[in-house]
Structure formats: structure tokens, C-alpha cells
Amino acid sequence: MPxxxxxxxxxxxxxxxxMVYGMICYNIALNMGGMSNEVFLKAFHELIIMWPVAFILEFFVVEKLSQKLAFRIVTPGKDRPIFIILAISAMIVCLMCPMMSLVATILFKHPGTELxxxxxxxxxxxxxxxxxxxxFFVGPFIRLIFRTIFKKQLAQQPCIEP
Structure with a gap:
């Protein structure tokens, strides 16, 4: 899309x-045994660490790799755009989830020998x-915000995607 x-x-x-904020809230709620208003505030403490990690992994490693994997399933220009978006999004989760879970496990779960x-x-x-x-939630929401912010530029510029 960019x-x-x-x-x-x-x-x-x-x-x-x-995504990081949502996943941190989810994990804190799991650890606390349920959701409460406190979860939303506690999440900001971990967000300071996990957000930059997620950005670096996504931007420098996962973005291109997820596209390569997705394009084994779908073909740009041939398949409908929604299928391409869904394939790339699914591949991003398949790559990011284990990576970010490893980082969170090391930093916050103190696994010892059970890493x-x-x-x-x-x-x-x-x-x-x-x-x-x-x-269902973050992807469509962020794409809507992104299209709103860059409405004029998206209409004028050629795509950098393959």
C-alpha cells in the first residue's frame, strides 16, 4: 500500500x-487473569521496549520476506487486491509472532532453562x-488512517511494489 x-x-x-500495544494488552490481561482498565496503562511500560523492536524487525527483515512468501500464494496484478493484502498480512503474522514472542519471553517472562x-x-x-x-481490526484500521493521511500522494504516485 505505501x-x-x-x-x-x-x-x-x-x-x-x-499491533504491539494490542498484543501487550492481551498478554498482560492473560497474566492478570482477565481484562481491567489497569491493563491499558501497564501496557505503556512494555511498549517503550517492544515497539522499536517490532519496527526494526518489520521494516528491515519481515516486510520483504512476507511479500516473497505471500507471492508464492497470490500473484500481483492477477489476484484481487484483498487476497494480496490478506496473504501478506498472514505472512507478516507468521513471521512476526514467533520473533516478538521470543523477545517478550526473554525480556518479561524470565524463562530460565525453559526458554x-x-x-x-x-x-x-x-x-x-x-x-x-x-x-480484522488493526490492519483495516491502519490502512484507513494511512489512506486518509496520504490520500493525495497515493492518487498521484506510481507504486514501488513489484
Missing amino acids: KTKFQSVIFTILMAFT IAVWLETTVFNFPMALCLQI
Whole structure:
């Protein structure tokens, strides 16, 4: 959807912030045994660490790799745009969820000698929520915000995607 590097940076910043905040709230609620207003405030403490990590991973590693994997399933120009968006979004979750779960496990769960087991458990708990957030809520919401911010530029510029 972004057509320039600047737009790509802005899109990734917005998407990483929203996904990370949502996933942190989810994990804190799991740890507390349920949702409360306190969860929303507690999430900001972890967000300071996890947001930059997510941005760096997404922008420099996952973005291109997720497109390559998605384009094994769908073909740009041939398949409908919604299928391309869904394929890329699903691949991003498939790549980001284990990576971010590993970072969260190391930083916040203090797994000791059970690193692999705690990481796999964290990934399994996080994956369904991450996929639902990305496909049904955060993805559409951030694309709407992005289209609103860059409405004029998106209409004028050629696409940088392959």
C-alpha cells in the first residue's frame, strides 16, 4: 500500500505501534487473569521496549520476506487486491509472532532453562490473537488512517511494489 520509502516508514510505525500495544494488552490481561482498565496503562511500560523492536524487525527483515512468501500464494496484478493484502498480512503474522514472542519471553517472562518451552507456549497463545488483530481490526484500521493521511500522494504516485 505505501508507494514511497517515507510512506513505508510511516505505515510500519503506525502498524507496529498498534499491533504491539494490542498484543501487550492481551498478554498482560492473560497474566492478570482477565481484562481491567489497569491493563491499558501497564501496557505503556512494555511498549517503550517492544515497539522499536517490532519496527526494526518489520521494516528491515519481515516486510520483504512476507511479500516473497505471500507471492508464492497470490500473484500481483492477477489476484484481487484483498487476497494480496490478506496473504501478506498472514505472512507478516507468521513471521512476526514467533520473533516478538521470543523477545517478550526473554525480556518479561524470565524463562530460565525453559526458554524454548516458554517461547513456544507464548507463541501459541499469541498467534490466534495476532492473526485476528491483524486481519480484522488493526490492519483495516491502519490502512484507513494511512489512506486518509496520504490520500493525495497515493492518487498521484506510481507504486514501488513489484
